[in-house]
Amino acid sequence: MPRLPAPPQPPLRMLSNCAKAAWWCICATAPAMRTAPTNCRCNWTTATASPLSEAGRALLKTIGRDFAKLQLPYAELIISPFCRVQESALLVFNRPGTIDPALRYTAAMPDAEKQPAVQRTRHWISLPVASAGHNRVVIAHGPNIAELMDHLPPEGGVLLFRPLGTQHPVGFEYLASIEPRHWPALLRQLAPL
Template structure:
């Protein structure tokens, strides 16, 4: 009886030491990341997919100035670094080298995503305000952003083309419970229309060299 009581006391102490977030995380099933293969690249060459690219490397010592972030003033936002810009350029070059066709390119209105989109794919990208960084938003404010991301991942893409989304890790976490790392990773989805979408694979920036030789 004494041992049972001590065991119960130990469990209570441990639970009290954990934060609510840690307890919730322990209950959540982990997301299984799928590595891309040569077959993934072969499929992308045919088109019909969505490429969700996280922005390039940023300077974390200069966080977004919440709640006074100004979308027209990059000095109020966490900035893309020069290394991040160069990394985005390399990812874009690898996509072109791999013969992967790119159609519409949609970017979050944050400076770091706009600059990533331009470095990787040129100036022809379109801003999508509902791809706005969600980490600093309330649950109610996130709703239209989550719905927008789901729609962009689900909407069919014509064969011979791929849709590109340049946005943020928390946004994808809100939708599928996956926080994509590292920065500049490309997450591949197969849109299924009314049935939603299917996660295919993730391509970290350093894997492109082996995939598109």
């Protein structure tokens, strides 16, 4: 499968169309702790490793506030089983997501072992959204995205995709990235729309 290049400049104004279309997917990554915590909010196991840092929690609360201002309708919130992703869903969207156990972090996996997680990531950003006028939110991991295209999202990054269908050769069109530093300008641009 060919890797897709990242657009050089995120087309931020296209977000105004999200409220009218049913083809948007969003993936986010979040800053995590680099060592085992003493007060983890979930089980500390291999499957739930690297919970959010305090800086990560603060960043995600800000992203949640900013994302809410966009008033984008979404019907699905699909998340990785990792602790930091479960907490990210609560901080950004104020609700738990639907955990997909196959949507695992791929960075430390051998090629053969990571392919099911990469294909599951492709599935969720390729699958058309069933609810007309809504979006799908997928909270996954940057390395999974990097396996699909030539782009590693920064921590706290939000990516926008148009699903092209699971039978399509690539499956999705990458539209834009929103880094945490983009939010103030994005909200100012969209205010008059």
